Amino acid sequence: MSNIKVSTEDNVGIIQLDRPEAANALSRQVVGEIVEQLEAFDQKDSVRAIIIKGNKKAFAAGADIDEMMDDSPLSLELADPFAVWDRITLINKPIIAAVSGFALGGGFELALHCDLIVASEDAKFGFPEITLGVMPGAGGTQLLTKAIGKAKTLEWIWLGKPRSAQEALEHGAINRVVAPELVEEETMRLAHQVADQAPVAVRLIKEAVNEAVDTPLIEGSKLERKNFYLTFATEDQKEGMQAFTEKRKPSFKGE
Numbered sequence: 001m002s003n004i005k006v007s008t009e010d011n012v013g014i015i016q017l018d019r020p021e022a023a024n025a026l027s028r029q030v031v032g033e034i035v036e037q038l039e040a041f042d043q044k045d046s047v048r049a050i051i052i053k054g055n056k057k058a059f060a061a062g063a064d065i066d067e068m069m070d071d072s073p074l075s076l077e078l079a080d081p082f083a084v085w086d087r088i089t090l091i092n093k094p095i096i097a098a099v100s101g102f103a104l105g106g107g108f109e110l111a112l113h114c115d116l117i118v119a120s121e122d123a124k125f126g127f128p129e130i131t132l133g134v135m136p137g138a139g140g141t142q143l144l145t146k147a148i149g150k151a152k153t154l155e156w157i158w159l160g161k162p163r164s165a166q167e168a169l170e171h172g173a174i175n176r177v178v179a180p181e182l183v184e185e186e187t188m189r190l191a192h193q194v195a196d197q198a199p200v201a202v203r204l205i206k207e208a209v210n211e212a213v214d215t216p217l218i219e220g221s222k223l224e225r226k227n228f229y230l231t232f233a234t235e236d237q238k239e240g241m242q243a244f245t246e247k248r249k250p251s252f253k254g255e
């Protein structure tokens, strides 16, 4: 039985987590389904941006504690259940999280794996793992540090206290905070805005910006230049610049 609902709206693919009875806890099956669907959307030409959302109560309340509680170091090492998350970093299309309610532990990590995060005023972000005697395991220490820096990340993860959406915004961990009833609409608006840009350029920009996070400036700048030059291999570059000189709206084809 599937734990996600999948739909598309124009050129935006939507993945909705659908385990309301468990606050959308991320069992291994759910994570597998999310990753496979992200890859399917990434391969689908008609989809140009992807939204991941939960429900009003929870984006996702973290790893499924019931499933994980009897794991041993050896069972974890052999099954390596969190390695599948690396596949999210290989998705080329823009991913936007629409967060209402709780985004905790693995749920916060799922949001941080997205490129942009739109949150409801009542959303709560946090890493409560310390209160379970563990720590983030699906990229949380890395992604939050890269997003907001070491000092704030350590305080956030060591104390384990959920933070409000406003605080997450002030820290620079998320992009936008809106009224609860506007989260889906605002996320869709943002997704369409990104999806309407030249797709090849959007993809190359994502790669270059991610590179900036992970490499020294000189290496990232080299990749950025290479990707910039590569945009000139596209019809969309020609169309975009032509449209500018003709003072009209460009019509991008993704080629």
Ligand code: CO8
Binding pocket: 021, 022, 023, 025, 026, 027, 031, 061, 062, 063, 064, 065, 066, 082, 102, 104, 105, 106, 107, 109, 128, 129, 132, 135, 136, 137, 138
């Ligand atoms: N795992 C399993 N079940 C959960 C989880 C969870 N993480 N969160 C909630 N549930 C279940 C509850 O057990 C409850 O089930 P039932 O009705 O059968 O008792 C149902 O969802 C509703 O939850 P509550 O009754 O607790 O609802 P409240 O509104 O009182 O509280 C909270 C909501 C605050 C979200 C609360 O449920 C909570 O604190 N949940 C646990 C949050 C947490 O500790 N998350 C971190 C988990 S550890 C982790 O994520 C490690 C990351 C490692 C890598 C990630 C891989 C996926």
